[in-house]
Amino acid sequence: MTGYIVLNYWDLALASVLVLVDAALSIIFGLRIHRGLLVAAVRMTVQLMLVGLVLTALFSVVSPLLTGLTVLGMILFAGQEVILRQERRLSGWWSYGLGTGCMMMSSILVTTFALLTALRPNPWYDPRYAIPLLGMILGNCMTGIALGLNTLTTTLVTRRAGVEAQLMLGASRWDAVAPVTRDALRSALMPTINSMAATGLVSLPGMMTGQILGGVPPVEAVKYQILVMFLIAGGTGFGAVAAVLGGIYRLTDGRHRLRLDRLIGPRRV
Amino acid sequence: MLHIRDLRTSILEPASLALSAGECIAVRGPSGAGKTLLLRAIADLDPNQGFVTLDGRDRSTIPGPEWRRLVGYVPAEPGWWAETVGEHFRDWAAARACLKELGFSEETKSWPVSRMSTGERLRFALVRALTVRPRVLLLDEPTAALDAGAVAAVEALIASRVRGGLAVLWVTHDEPQTRRIACRQLVVEKGRVREADQ
DSSP states (O other): OOOOOOOOHHHHHHHHHHHHHHHHHHHHHTOOOHHHHHHHHHHHHHHHHHHHHHHHHHHHHOOHHHHHHHHHHHHHHHHHHHHHTOSSEESTTHHHHHHHHHHHHHHHHHHHHHIIIIIOOSSTTOHHHHHHHHHHHHHHHHHHHHHHHHHHHHHHHHTHHHHHHHHHTTOOHHHHTHHHHHHHHHHHHHHHHHHHHHBTTTBOOHHHHHHHHTTOOHHHHHHHHHHHHHHHHHHHHHHHHHHHHHHHHHHBOTTOOBOGGGEEOOOOO | OEEEEEEEOSSSOOEEEEEOTTOEEEEEOOTTSSHHHHHHHHTTOSOOEEEEEETTEEGGGSOHHHHHHHEEEEOSSOOOOSSBSGGGOSOHHHHHHHHHHTTOOGGGGGOBGGGOOHHHHHHHHHHHHHTTOOSEEEEESTTTTOOHHHHHHHHHHHHHHHHTTOEEEEEOOOHHHHHHHOSEEEEEETTEEEEOOO
């Protein structure tokens, strides 16, 4: 990895002028988003600076404990994010537990799979590989699970009469919610499928672009990107299936009733 | 045949009643009194407590789906889950005769659900429930949106099934209808179920 151009802080300051232009436009047109925009830009800058420091420290010590704690922290934050994207939430611990549990299961499984098979760093938990890989899988998995659960709960509410009609005719809970399950899983996986289909033609993924900017030959960067895309598809698929099935399990009961009383909401997202 | 003892939910007061084969009981009471909740509790669609048996078999020993095939329920606003009418019938051949009795032709099978009127939806839902061949049928105002001719056809269809041994619990606001269809009456008021004075 030779010959990448090092940025200094003046370069960033210059680019940040673009955000200030956005804010100015918001003020001129009375859009009232300049405040949120500036706060988000500042948050982004501070968070990434901190992450840079944390990763530098983490990479220098290569400790399984610290790497594990970082992974745990990322997953717990992602769990919070899943909740924020729900119009209706499951009651009690299920709300946080289901999304977080499924993300933890699938993202750790898929990341470990990649570390032990394709990448094989030494040691296998080397944070320089484990953390960025998990971050990419987790981010997509989070979007998939949030979309899947949101579709599941809102659709069950709107299609309640249809689902109960099937239950009344003697369908099992899994059969009665099958059309809703399909919709939920489809909406969970659609972003992943779309991004795989459009990658290379419409968009150049950030990771691949980053590697190319860092001096990696494009063909090698592309191989990494393909690997990551497969991992994302796998992780999102496992996570979304587990979360949607878990959600159905919670929103029905052993007597094959629909239990929408276990939902809280609605709430504007 | 159907025995209910102390059936209750968070809203419904403990209710007890017995329904014999070939018997039709009318259920009356003001709107919001809990008539629908009573039917839903018997069909086991909402969490409820109490003791319910069918032919001596305890409901809690029968899986939910099997129970609802034995004790059918047609709500006041039936639900639909597919595009066309025919997709909602597991056995269209069995439904055909019933639909004919209610004046519907074969071509209704391909009707889009969105095209059906409220009264048509009620009648199709009734036939849909009958094709499962339940022992008990819980009806929530099945003729509320029908003209006189259609009401008579529905009453005749159910009466013929009752003669064949079907037990029916029929929610209605229509006093003359109560006298036509039922020999006993239940009154539901403020979540309390009682037998009406004859």
